[in-house]
Amino acid sequence: MAATVSVPLTPRGAELRVARRRAALHWVAVHTTAIAAGLFFVLPFVFVLLTSLMTDHQALTSDLWPHEWVWSNYAEVFRTPGFLTWWRNTLLYAGLGTLLTILSSVPVAYALARFRFRGRRLALLAVISMMMLPPQVVIIPMYLFWAKQLHLGGTLWPVIIPMAFGDAFSIFLLRQFLLTIPKEYVEAARIDGCGELHTLLRVVLPMAKPAIAAVALFQFFYCWNDYFGPQIYASENPDSWTLSYGLASFKAAHHTNWNLTMAATLLVMAPVIVLFFFAQKAFIEGVTLTGVKG
Amino acid sequence: MARPVTTVPAALRRKRRREGLRTLAFLSPWLIGFGVFFAYPLVSTAYFSLMKYNGFGTPSFRGLQNWAYVFQHYPSFWQGIGNTLWLVVVMVTLRVAFGLGIGLLITRVKTGAGLFRTLFYLPYLAPPVAATMAFAFMLNPGTGPVNGLLGDLGLPQPGWFTDPEWSKPALTMLAMWGIGDLMVIFMAALLDVPREQYEAAELDGAGPWQKFRFVTFPNITPIVLFAVITGVIQTMQYYTQAIVAGKVASGVIGGSGQQFEPGYPNGSTWTLPQMVYNLGFQQGDYGSACVVALVLFALSMAFTAVLMRRKSGLLGSED
Numbered sequence: 151m152a153a154t155v156s157v158p159l160t161p162r163g164a165e166l167r168v169a170r171r172r173a174a175l176h177w178v179a180v181h182t183t184a185i186a187a188g189l190f191f192v193l194p195f196v197f198v199l200l201t202s203l204m205t206d207h208q209a210l211t212s213d214l215w216p217h218e219w220v221w222s223n224y225a226e227v228f229r230t231p232g233f234l235t236w237w238r239n240t241l242l243y244a245g246l247g248t249l250l251t252i253l254s255s256v257p258v259a260y261a262l263a264r265f266r267f268r269g270r271r272l273a274l275l276a277v278i279s280m281m282m283l284p285p286q287v288v289i290i291p292m293y294l295f296w297a298k299q300l301h302l303g304g305t306l307w308p309v310i311i312p313m314a315f316g317d318a319f320s321i322f323l324l325r326q327f328l329l330t331i332p333k334e335y336v337e338a339a340r341i342d343g344c345g346e347l348h349t350l351l352r353v354v355l356p357m358a359k360p361a362i363a364a365v366a367l368f369q370f371f372y373c374w375n376d377y378f379g380p381q382i383y384a385s386e387n388p389d390s391w392t393l394s395y396g397l398a399s400f401k402a403a404h405h406t407n408w409n410l411t412m413a414a415t416l417l418v419m420a421p422v423i424v425l426f427f428f429a430q431k432a433f434i435e436g437v438t439l440t441g442v443k444g
Numbered sequence: 445m446a447r448p449v450t451t452v453p454a455a456l457r458r459k460r461r462r463e464g465l466r467t468l469a470f471l472s473p474w475l476i477g478f479g480v481f482f483a484y485p486l487v488s489t490a491y492f493s494l495m496k497y498n499g500f501g502t503p504s505f506r507g508l509q510n511w512a513y514v515f516q517h518y519p520s521f522w523q524g525i526g527n528t529l530w531l532v533v534v535m536v537t538l539r540v541a542f543g544l545g546i547g548l549l550i551t552r553v554k555t556g557a558g559l560f561r562t563l564f565y566l567p568y569l570a571p572p573v574a575a576t577m578a579f580a581f582m583l584n585p586g587t588g589p590v591n592g593l594l595g596d597l598g599l600p601q602p603g604w605f606t607d608p609e610w611s612k613p614a615l616t617m618l619a620m621w622g623i624g625d626l627m628v629i630f631m632a633a634l635l636d637v638p639r640e641q642y643e644a645a646e647l648d649g650a651g652p653w654q655k656f657r658f659v660t661f662p663n664i665t666p667i668v669l670f671a672v673i674t675g676v677i678q679t680m681q682y683y684t685q686a687i688v689a690g691k692v693a694s695g696v697i698g699g700s701g702q703q704f705e706p707g708y709p710n711g712s713t714w715t716l717p718q719m720v721y722n723l724g725f726q727q728g729d730y731g732s733a734c735v736v737a738l739v740l741f742a743l744s745m746a747f748t749a750v751l752m753r754r755k756s757g758l759l760g761s762e763d
Contacts, residue, residue, distance in 0.1 A: 180552045187546060188563045191621065195566070197589060198578045212587040254473035261470035265463070273471070280482050282748055284681040286717040287741040288485035290492060290724050290734050295485075298499065315477025375571040377684040378717075382725070394573040398688050398697065408581065411697070418574045426569055 195419075202413035209409035223413045232388055233414070236396035243306050243380075243392060244373035250313040251320050251369045252362060258316050259324030260354065264336065274325075280318035285378060293382055304387030309379040313369075320365045327361035328354065367429050374422055393418045486741075493734035503731075510731040514739075518723075518732065520707065524714045525739075527612065527707075531682055531715065532747070535616050536675035540668060543626025550627060551634050561627075568624025576685045579618045580605050580692035605693035608712035615685055615713065626671055633667035634660065673751050680744045683721075686713040716740045 201209050202223055204216040227233060261267075262274055297303030331354060339353045355362070377394045384390035391399075397418050400411055452460075468475075493510055497503035514521055546564060553560050567575065582588050583604035591601040602610040641659045650658065661668075690708035691697045706722060707714025716736060724733030 177554065180549065181555065183549055184553050184556075184560050187549065188560055191563050191567050194575075194578050194582055194621065197582055201581070210587065212589070212592045214589055214592075254477075257470040258474040261467055265467045265470070267464065267467045276478060276482075277474070280478065282677050282744060283482065283486075284677070284717065284740055284744055286681060286683070286720040287737045287744075288482070288489055289720060290730050290737060291485040291488035292481070293724070294499070294730070312477065312481050314473065315481065316474035321474060371569065375573075377573055377688075382721075394571050394684075397571075397577065398573045398691065400697065411577065412581065415574045415577050419570045422569045422571065423566060 198412045198416050202416050204409045206409055223409050227410055227414045236391050236393045240392040244370045247310050247313045247373040248366050248369045251317045252366055254314050254316045255320040259321045259328055262325045263328035277318050277321050305390050306384055308383040323365055324361055331357055371422055489734045489737050492730055493738055495731045497730045498728040510735045514732050514735045520711045520714050523711050524716055524719050527714055528716045532676055532679045535619050535679050538616055539619055539675055540671050542620050543623050544630050546623055546627045547630030547634055550631055564627055565624035568622045572684045573688050576688040580689050583614055605689045606709055608710040611712045633664040637663040676747045681717055682715050683717040686715055
């Protein structure tokens with residue numbers, strides 16, 4: 151990294167040498183720390199992977215490296231009763247939830263960003279307070295509403311349906327982004343005779359793709375990782391369990407199957423990570439294509 | 445906004461009304477959501493906190509009896525409050541500090557920056573249940589690799605999730621593992637600091653610490669505040685990880701499945717949100733559950749209000 155150019159033995163040369171050495175030390179320090187941090191972040195994944203490939207017996211020991219590589223553990227997990235159902239439910243919850251969130255949150259964010267109306271500040275404040283509300287605060291009346299009045303207990307509908315009415319966090323993020331879109335685009339569309347809805351659909355939305363993609367991703371992760379919602383509403387009916395809830399109740403055919411439990415853990419972690427990698431590419435493409443700094 | 449004091453022509457009135465209706469149309473999903481899923485349940489929770497109700501029959505008025513029960517007789521109520529506050533103060537502070545540190549680190553890494561960024565971010569994506577189980581297994585006092593390494597180094601081997609003194613620190617470590625979200629926002633904030641200010645500081649002879657204190661930190665203060673506020677809100681809701689860690693440590697998960705002891709070990713991981721669940725869904729005492737829910741709400745609002753007093757540009761520019 152540091153060039154091996156001979157540095158003249160002048161006072162100026164000495165300065166240069168000191169500066170170069172300091173830069174090199176800095177590089178070493180930064181990268182050593184980065185590697186140490188990297189290990190902290192990555193080792194738990196490695197550990198889960200390695201344990202998931204051990205035999206039942208070895209998983210209980212303090213060995214770190216599998217003696218035999220039991221790939222069939224993963225097949226075993228898939229055969230666990232309910233595992234595939236959890237997958238299906240989680241995909242339904244996350245997919246439908248994300249779609250509903252986007253459809254309902256974009257118009258609201260647009261209105262909050264672009265329309266002038268009385269009470270706009272108040273509405274924004276209301277959105278922010280919704281963002282701050284712990285779900286446990288309102289869970290009792292909500293549970294009574296969904297389970298007792300609408301008889302939707304034991305299903306995932308009580309967590310999916312509210313997403314058709316906007317998600318405060320998504321609304322807030324989208325609004326912040328929409329504020330950065332220059333007014334000239336909107337005005338040009340208006341001059342061309344577009345109504346507000348058309349302006350939104352034809353002009354603004356294509357420019358907002360990266361933000362919408364980001365919000366969709368966040369919402370997908372939120373649903374995928376959600377434990378509390380499914381616990382409250384779906385726990386009484388194993389057919390409605392999601393991956394997170396199922397994992398927390400994971401008991402294979404026998405007891406203490408740590409290798410299988412770790413395999414299941416990895417299978418729950420993997421999809422979101424894979425999705426992230428794919429989305430990242432689309433994300434970056436979206437940003438560069440529209441030329442709007444995300 | 446001064447308006448001429450003349451009658452508003454009919455066409456303008458029509459246009460205004462159309463615009464108003466249009467605004468309403470665009471806002472309607474959220475308006476319904478706000479009413480049904482926020483405002484009404486909030487009022488309802490307050491109502492139920494004064495009632496005796498177990499889900500069957502009709503609620504009967506109890507006045508402040510539920511409140512007296514929760515504050516005076518509900519076991520581990522104060523321990524739960526203490527735990528929640530401990531987590532808010534310690535976990536949020538460490539997370540923000542660590543996030544800032546990692547953000548600073550990542551902006552200085554030259555070789556392999558992309559790889560490091562991805563690696564640092566990945567744990568944040570892990571579902572909380574999965575992440576907690578991974579950590580609980582790793583921090584297994586007997587056979588886990590962490591204690592194995594500590595033992596090899598001749599260091600003491602804490603009981604982590606099985607030790608009441610160490611369970612919350614272990615949860616904090618778990619929270620710091622998932623630092624990706626803070627890393628990203630701090631990274632963005634740090635990169636936004638104008639270079640000229642650094643150069644000016646250097647000309648004045650500032651060292652790295654002074655540069656941080658007088659250039660970096662003042663520029664990123666809004667983001668730090670944002671991180672603290674959202675951290676407090678998230679930690680007030682701390683629920684899943686505490687429960688899963690307790691279940692793994694006590695052998696309910698991956699063990700012979702005995703009854704789960706809340707807040708295991710010794711109530712050290714018992715938090716306010718768990719109380720709502722316990723009172724409402726395990727003991728069927730919806731009234732008292734709502735009392736705890738209101739306490740949770742009040743504390744969240746109090747923290748937020750205190751922190752927000754210092755905020756300014758959270759709402760962003762308005763055209």
